[in-house]
Amino acid sequence: MNRWSWWLAGVAGALGFAFLYLALIWSPPEQQMGDLVRIMYFHVASAWTALCAFFVTFVAALGLLLRGGERWDVVSACSAEIGLVYTTITLVTGSLWARPIWNTWWTWDPRLTTTLILWFLYAGYLLLRATLTGFERRAKISAAYAIIAFIDVPIIHMSVTWWRSIHPSVVDDSGFHMPPSMAGTLMFGFLSFFLLYLLLLWLRARGAWQKLEILRLGQAVRGLRLREERGR
Numbered sequence: 001m002n003r004w005s006w007w008l009a010g011v012a013g014a015l016g017f018a019f020l021y022l023a024l025i026w027s028p029p030e031q032q033m034g035d036l037v038r039i040m041y042f043h044v045a046s047a048w049t050a051l052c053a054f055f056v057t058f059v060a061a062l063g064l065l066l067r068g069g070e071r072w073d074v075v076s077a078c079s080a081e082i083g084l085v086y087t088t089i090t091l092v093t094g095s096l097w098a099r100p101i102w103n104t105w106w107t108w109d110p111r112l113t114t115t116l117i118l119w120f121l122y123a124g125y126l127l128l129r130a131t132l133t134g135f136e137r138r139a140k141i142s143a144a145y146a147i148i149a150f151i152d153v154p155i156i157h158m159s160v161t162w163w164r165s166i167h168p169s170v171v172d173d174s175g176f177h178m179p180p181s182m183a184g185t186l187m188f189g190f191l192s193f194f195l196l197y198l199l200l201l202w203l204r205a206r207g208a209w210q211k212l213e214i215l216r217l218g219q220a221v222r223g224l225r226l227r228e229e230r231g232r
Contacts, residue, residue, distance in 0.1 A: 004202075009199055012192065012198075015195060018192070030182070037182070039093050041185055041186055043097060044186055044190070045193040050087040050118075052197065053197055061142070061147050064076065065143050076143065077129060077142070079201055082201055082204065084122045087122070094115075109167050110162070110163040110164075117152055129142050
């Protein structure tokens with residue numbers, strides 16, 4: 001880790017501890033849900049961060065198809081990996097909240113269903129990358145898949161408007177549907193989750209790029225040895 005990574009890790013860690021205090025201690029219980037509202041802070045923050053991660057995957061995929069280059073592919077893949085982790089957190093925390101509130105772990109609500117589809121789409125994206133051979137072929141096919149998979153993101157956003165849904169909406173065009181203390185805690189949580197995403201993306205992409213460089217160097221060394229053997 002370089003100096004920038006340590007600085008970002010320090011800021012993300014400080015904000016993370018502050019968010020835990022705000023979400024678990026400082027923020028008041030909700031009138032109907034009580035302390036269960038505290039799960040919402042983690043649920044919504046992870047959901048928003050996951051959508052941001054998949055947006056980065058989408059932009060990087062476009063960059064690869066339009067401009068080419070290995071770095072676009074690395075960023076696209078690494079952001080999808082992290083986004084899938086955040087989506088998993090979103091689904092798990094949503095189920096933990098739904099059990100006492102809706103008396104069920106899962107319901108086929110439009111927003112829940114489209115979010116689950118999103119999880120499967122990007123899990124499929126990573127499986128696709130693992131099965132394809134050849135860098136250029138894998139990069140282009142994966143980029144096309146990532147662009148198509150991103151269509152589900154705006155569908156998730158509009159699902160509560162297009163279809164009848166019991167999923168609560170914490171914010172819309174009119175603002176937050178909660179007191180300022182809760183809204184502030186929610187935004188603070190998103191900021192801490194997003195900074196953690198940036199740190200993970202930087203470290204994961206840097207490691208993946210270094211791996212590519214090592215593989216490229218190994219290929220060059222093997223090619224040099226083959227030429228030397230042929231010259232003998």
